[in-house]
Amino acid sequence: MKAESAHQMRLLDLQDIDSRIDRLAHRAATIPETAEMRRLDSRMVELRDSAVLAETDLSDLDREQRKAESDVDQVRARSERDAKRMAAGQVSSPKELEGLQSEIDSLRRRQDELEDVVLNVMERREGAEARLAAARKELAEAEAEREAAAERRSAALLEIRADEDAEKDRRGRVSAEIPEDLLALYTKLREQHSGVGAAALRYGRCEGCKMALSTAELGEIRLAASDDVIRCEDCRRILVRTTESGL
Numbered sequence: 001m002k003a004e005s006a007h008q009m010r011l012l013d014l015q016d017i018d019s020r021i022d023r024l025a026h027r028a029a030t031i032p033e034t035a036e037m038r039r040l041d042s043r044m045v046e047l048r049d050s051a052v053l054a055e056t057d058l059s060d061l062d063r064e065q066r067k068a069e070s071d072v073d074q075v076r077a078r079s080e081r082d083a084k085r086m087a088a089g090q091v092s093s094p095k096e097l098e099g100l101q102s103e104i105d106s107l108r109r110r111q112d113e114l115e116d117v118v119l120n121v122m123e124r125r126e127g128a129e130a131r132l133a134a135a136r137k138e139l140a141e142a143e144a145e146r147e148a149a150a151e152r153r154s155a156a157l158l159e160i161r162a163d164e165d166a167e168k169d170r171r172g173r174v175s176a177e178i179p180e181d182l183l184a185l186y187t188k189l190r191e192q193h194s195g196v197g198a199a200a201l202r203y204g205r206c207e208g209c210k211m212a213l214s215t216a217e218l219g220e221i222r223l224a225a226s227d228d229v230i231r232c233e234d235c236r237r238i239l240v241r242t243t244e245s246g247l
């Protein structure tokens, strides 16, 4: 392929612009806030789950507490009725009196047990309330953090988009100066070689693959016409001669 030396040089400018556009796209795709937002999203799912779990525990414990309290009330009422009967002197037979007294004693023990149950439920309730409050607090913090990260991400993206737009404007102007066949070859090579289609020959070295050219290769290039399009023997990219080529 043939192309004026000036056009080949222009290809290096185009390569610079394209590499910058690629770096900007990479930056947009790897903004740290994106990962941070994903991490916060999954943390928020966990926190909502633990809040729901604590709420369920609380309503179960509420039911347990009401049941234990009503058991205590029943036992207390029965025990008071027995005590009244005794005080009123309604029971006279010693055997019946003894039976009543033993019932009062066993009701008192039952009442003590039930009151322990109520205390135990209340303690567990405090634990569940603390868990719920902690989950809600952390959830609110995570939501605020996520919002801040989303704002930072938008600002960073706006900046990147503005840089991209400016580079794309320049690209339009530069690519318009390059002959179509050279541009097509560059585009094809860029796709095949991780975004780099053209590289400078700099002090006997290909800037694309960083390989030093052999003396024989350099000799051939020295003999080539200035409008010959040279390709690197190693990476096959377009090798552009410049004043720093060391020929």
Ligand SMILES: [Zn+2]
Residues within 6 Å of the ligand: 206, 207, 208, 209, 210, 211, 232, 233, 234, 235, 236, 237
């Ligand atoms: Zn090369």
